[in-house]
Amino acid sequence: xxxxxxxxxxxxxxxxxxxxxRGIDPYPNRTERTHSAxxxxxxxxxAEAENIPVEVTVCGRIRAKRGPFADIYDGSxxxxxxxxxxxxxxxxxxTFQKDIDLGxxxxxxxxxxxxxTGEITVRATxxxxxxxxxxPLPVIKEKVxxxxxxxxxxxxxxxxxxxxxxxxxxxxxxxRERFRTRARIIRATRDFLDSLGFLxxxxxxxxxxxxxxxxxxxxxxxxxxxxDLYLRISFELYLKRLLVGMYDAVYEIGRDFRNEGVSFKxxxxxxxxxxxxxxxxxxxMMELVEKLFEHVARExxxxxxxxxxxxxxDLSPPWRRITLRQAIREHTGIxxxxxxxxxxxxxxxxxxxxxARPDDSWGKLIDHLLGSQVEPHLIQPTFVLDYPRDISPxxxxxxxxxxxxxxxxxxxxxxxxxxxxxxxxxxxxxxxRFLEMGRLYKPDxxxxxxxxxxxxxxxxxxxxxxxxxxxxxxxxxxxxxxxxTIREVLLFPHLRERG
RNA sequence: GGGCGCGUAGCUCAAAGGUAGAGCAGUGGCCUUUUAAGCCAUUGGUUGCAGGUUCGAGUCCUGCCGCGCUCACCA
Numbered sequence: 001x002x003x004x005x006x007x008x009x010x011x012x013x014x015x016x017x018x019x020x021x022r023g024i025d026p027y028p029n030r031t032e033r034t035h036s037a038x039x040x041x042x043x044x045x046x047a048e049a050e051n052i053p054v055e056v057t058v059c060g061r062i063r064a065k066r067g068p069f070a071d072i073y074d075g076s077x078x079x080x081x082x083x084x085x086x087x088x089x090x091x092x093x094x095t096f097q098k099d100i101d102l103g104x105x106x107x108x109x110x111x112x113x114x115x116x117t118g119e120i121t122v123r124a125t126x127x128x129x130x131x132x133x134x135x136p137l138p139v140i141k142e143k144v145x146x147x148x149x150x151x152x153x154x155x156x157x158x159x160x161x162x163x164x165x166x167x168x169x170x171x172x173x174x175x176r177e178r179f180r181t182r183a184r185i186i187r188a189t190r191d192f193l194d195s196l197g198f199l200x201x202x203x204x205x206x207x208x209x210x211x212x213x214x215x216x217x218x219x220x221x222x223x224x225x226x227x228d229l230y231l232r233i234s235f236e237l238y239l240k241r242l243l244v245g246m247y248d249a250v251y252e253i254g255r256d257f258r259n260e261g262v263s264f265k266x267x268x269x270x271x272x273x274x275x276x277x278x279x280x281x282x283x284x285m286m287e288l289v290e291k292l293f294e295h296v297a298r299e300x301x302x303x304x305x306x307x308x309x310x311x312x313x314d315l316s317p318p319w320r321r322i323t324l325r326q327a328i329r330e331h332t333g334i335x336x337x338x339x340x341x342x343x344x345x346x347x348x349x350x351x352x353x354x355x356a357r358p359d360d361s362w363g364k365l366i367d368h369l370l371g372s373q374v375e376p377h378l379i380q381p382t383f384v385l386d387y388p389r390d391i392s393p394x395x396x397x398x399x400x401x402x403x404x405x406x407x408x409x410x411x412x413x414x415x416x417x418x419x420x421x422x423x424x425x426x427x428x429x430x431x432x433r434f435l436e437m438g439r440l441y442k443p444d445x446x447x448x449x450x451x452x453x454x455x456x457x458x459x460x461x462x463x464x465x466x467x468x469x470x471x472x473x474x475x476x477x478x479x480x481x482x483x484x485t486i487r488e489v490l491l492f493p494h495l496r497e498r499g
Numbered sequence: 500g501g502g503c504g505c506g507u508a509g510c511u512c513a514a515a516g517g518u519a520g521a522g523c524a525g526u527g528g529c530c531u532u533u534u535a536a537g538c539c540a541u542u543g544g545u546u547g548c549a550g551g552u553u554c555g556a557g558u559c560c561u562g563c564c565g566c567g568c569u570c571a572c573c574a
Contacts, residue, residue, distance in 0.1 A: 006508095006509070006543095007508095007509085007525080007526095007542080007543060008509055008524080008525060008543090009509085011525065011526075012525095064534085064535085064536095065533095065536090066531095066532095066533040066534060066535095066536040066537090067530075067531045067532080067533050067536060067537085068531055068532075068533075069531095069532075069533050069534080069536085071534090080533085080534085082532075082533090084531080084532095101524095101525090102524075115532050115533075115534095116532055116533095117532070117533075117534070119532090119533080119534070121532085121533095135509080136509050136510085136524065136525080137509090137510090138509075138510045138511085138523095138524090139509090139510065139523060139524050140535090141523070141535040142535065143534065143535050144534090150535085151535090152511095152522095152523085152535050153510070153511065153522095153523065153524090153535080154510070154511050154512095155510065155511085156510090156511075157506095157510085157511090157566090158566070158567070159506090159565070159566045159567085160510095160566095162566090163566095171510095213574080214573075214574035215573065215574090216573085258573075259573095260572070260573045261500090261571080261572055261573060263569095263572095263573090264568090266573075361574090363574070364574075367574075371573095387574090388574090390574080391574040392574065393574070394574095437574075495565085495566080496564090496565065496566085497565095498547095498564080498565065
C-alpha cells in the first residue's frame, strides 16, 4: 500500500522542506563521528580528574528534548547534548528548536562537561542533521530510580511489534539485547562443536526430494530446469552423505522450512542445528547434548542454572534418562508394552480417558501420549529414550527388541528441544524402512514421502556407525532468554499479510 | 481448520446503547543547566472493514480482515 502521510508525518515533511530551503542536506553522505556515546563518556571520566578537555563528535538518534538539552542514543548507549545559541549560533539553535524532532539522527561536536546536576554532556559547537525521521517513533519516557531504568511509556502491541520489528528494536532495548543473546548462543554452539573437531558445512536448501523428517514441504519451481524443488524440511540425509564421504564429524546450523501450523513453538521457517558423529551412537549424542547445553549456559549466563517461566532449571550433567515406556507409565499409568498393537493400545487409552484417534498407528498413539501427557511435565532436562520403530524410520533397531529403536528426544522447560538416534547404516534395512513408511500412508497423502534413491545409493557405499542429533535453536533461545513464544526470539516472525 | 477473546488519536489507554475522551507526542507561545524538564493555550478520530437492529451503536447482531490464547494438525 502506498504511503499516505498522517498529520504528524506531514508536519515532518514540511520541516524537511524547510531544512532543504536553508541549504541543509537532511540526508548527508558523510559523518565525522569520533566517539560512540559510551566512548565519549568513558574518555571524559578518564580525563576528568586531571581536568583535560575532551572534544568529541558523537552521532545518534534524538530520543528526548528538555529545554536546551537532548538525549541522543547510538548502539553503545546514550549521552546528553547541550545546545545553546551562544555556542552554535542563532540559526542552528532555531533549527534545533523548530525542525529537529524526536527520532532524527544528528551529529554533535563539542567538549564534554558535567552539568550542575552531574550529567555528562556534550556542549555543542556544531550540530548537523544526519537523517530526518519522517515517521514518529513511539516516545520514550524513562528515568533511573535506584540504578534501574523505569519506563513510563510503552510500545507493547504485539502485532505492531512483530510487523514493525525495526520500531520494536529501536525503542525496546530489552528486545535488542535478546537478539544479542541469540547470537551468543549460536556462537557458543559453534565454538563447542568446532573445539571437538566438527566440521561446519552448508548443504542445499532446495531439495529435489524432501526427507529426514515428517513434515509437509514448501514447493517451488526452477523455470529453466522445468523442475519442482522443495525447501528442505531437514538436513539429515545430506549430512549423512558426508559421513559416507569420510568426514567423521559434521554439523550444520541453518533454516528448515515446514508447511505446518503456526504456534507458540512453531514457525514455518526455523533454525536447526544438526550434528553427526561417526563411531558414536545415541549414548554418545546424549553426552554431547549435555555438554553443549552446559557450555552454552556458562557462556551466555555464566551459570548452569537458569530460570524459565518461573522454574529454576539445572542444566549441569548428567541429565535424567528415562525410557519412553517408563515415562508414559509414570504419567498415564499405561504400560504400552502390555498393548502391543494399535487397537489394544487405543482401547486402553480410551478407557483411561485419553483421546485416541482411530487411524493412528501404534507408534503415533504413543507419541501423542508423550506430547500431551508427558512433555508438559518435563521441566528439568530429561532424555526420553527408546522410541517405537514405526515412527522412527532413520533410527537403528534396538538389539533384541524388534519394536524399539535407539532414539531419544530431550525436553527442557516442558518443551521438546531436540531429537537424536543411532543412525541406520544398513542400506537394505534403510530401504525397507522407507518402504514401510510409504505403506503407512495413502498414496496421495502429502505426508507420504518419496524415497530418496540417491541417499540409499550413498549408503550402499558404506556409512560408518554414527550418532546424529538435531536441536531447535529457536527453542534453545526461548529457554535461555526466558521467552514463552518463539516469535519473541525470531527477528521477523511470520505473520499473515494484512487484508 | 475449530473454540474463546481482542481491535478506539502517532504511542499507552478510558468511554455500563445517549455529545468519542485522557496522558505522552505534535502545534503556537513562555522559560532556557534540564532529568518522565516546567507553565499557558491548542490541533488531532471513517472507533479494523462491510452490513444489520435501534429514535440513537465504539458498545448489541451477522459476515469478513488481522492479532492473541487454546484445541487440532505437526514420524
